[in-house]
Amino acid sequence: GNSVTQMEGPVTLSEEAFLTINCTYTATGYPSLFWYVQYPGEGLQLLLKATKADDKGSNKGFEATYRKETTSFHLEKGSVQVSDSAVYFCALIIYGNNRLAFGKGNQVVVIP
Amino acid sequence: DVKVTQSSRYLVKRTGEKVFLECVQDMDHENMFWYRQDPGLGLRLIYFSYDVKMKEKGDIPEGYSVSREKKERFSLILESASTNQTSMYLCAILVRGNTEAFFGQGTRLTVV
Numbered sequence: 001g002n003s004v005t006q007m008e009g010p011v012t013l014s015e016e017a018f019l020t021i022n023c024t025y026t027a028t029g030y031p032s033l034f035w036y037v038q039y040p041g042e043g044l045q046l047l048l049k050a051t052k053a054d055d056k057g058s059n060k061g062f063e064a065t066y067r068k069e070t071t072s073f074h075l076e077k078g079s080v081q082v083s084d085s086a087v088y089f090c091a092l093i094i095y096g097n098n099r100l101a102f103g104k105g106n107q108v109v110v111i112p
Numbered sequence: 113d114v115k116v117t118q119s120s121r122y123l124v125k126r127t128g129e130k131v132f133l134e135c136v137q138d139m140d141h142e143n144m145f146w147y148r149q150d151p152g153l154g155l156r157l158i159y160f161s162y163d164v165k166m167k168e169k170g171d172i173p174e175g176y177s178v179s180r181e182k183k184e185r186f187s188l189i190l191e192s193a194s195t196n197q198t199s200m201y202l203c204a205i206l207v208r209g210n211t212e213a214f215f216g217q218g219t220r221l222t223v224v
Contacts, residue, residue: 032211032212034212034213036215042217042218043202043216043217043218044155044202044204044213046212046213046214049212051211089154089155091213093206093210093211093212093213095210096210098143098162100145100157100204100213102155103154104152104153104154105154
């Protein structure tokens with residue numbers, strides 16, 4: 001089946017630090033990959049996406065590259081801000097399947 | 113702009129009550145989903161619907177039912193609420209040719 005695995009545990013880091021959140025996937029077809037962000041008390045918002053191998057999604061200083069050879073879609077940001085504190089979910093969808101598979105999410109806390 | 117509206121942000125219900133959570137979209141999208149979100153478990157799919165009066169069980173349908181009488185409205189029903197159904201409930205639709213999910217703001221339900 002289709003599944004997404006995110007690194008375990010919350011991430012706490014200082015303002016202006018480099019952020020990486022790992023995401024790997026298994027899929028029976030050719031997935032599109034996503035990162036969603038959830039700010040406190042809110043629903044999920046799409047942060048970025050990539051629809052084919054070697055595509056790079058980017059938004060708000062965040063980037064992730066679709067790596068088919070390593071089945072990964074790691075999220076990175078070069079210099080985080082306190083306002084980036086949120087929960088981040090990696091997800092995939094197989095076109096025609098119409099079901100999203102989500103990772104368990106990572107709480108990111110940025111300390112001033 | 114896509115709009116997905118969940119009827120309540122916060123709800124408190126008593127054990128044994130019948131609870132209705134409503135989700136309304138303002139476009140003609142076919143695929144609608146109900147998830148629950150719990151710490152450490154991420155998002156889990158309860159039910160989804162791909163058209164009016166059509167529904168399919170997700171990964172955790174026990175204790176829930178759904179109704180889709182009109183295309184724009186997808187209701188999640190807790191027939192007899194229990195304390196283990198205390199959770200954040202998220203409604204989502206598929207957009208952009210079923211290649212991306214768009215979420216409502218979420219309903220935080222507490223069953224006492």
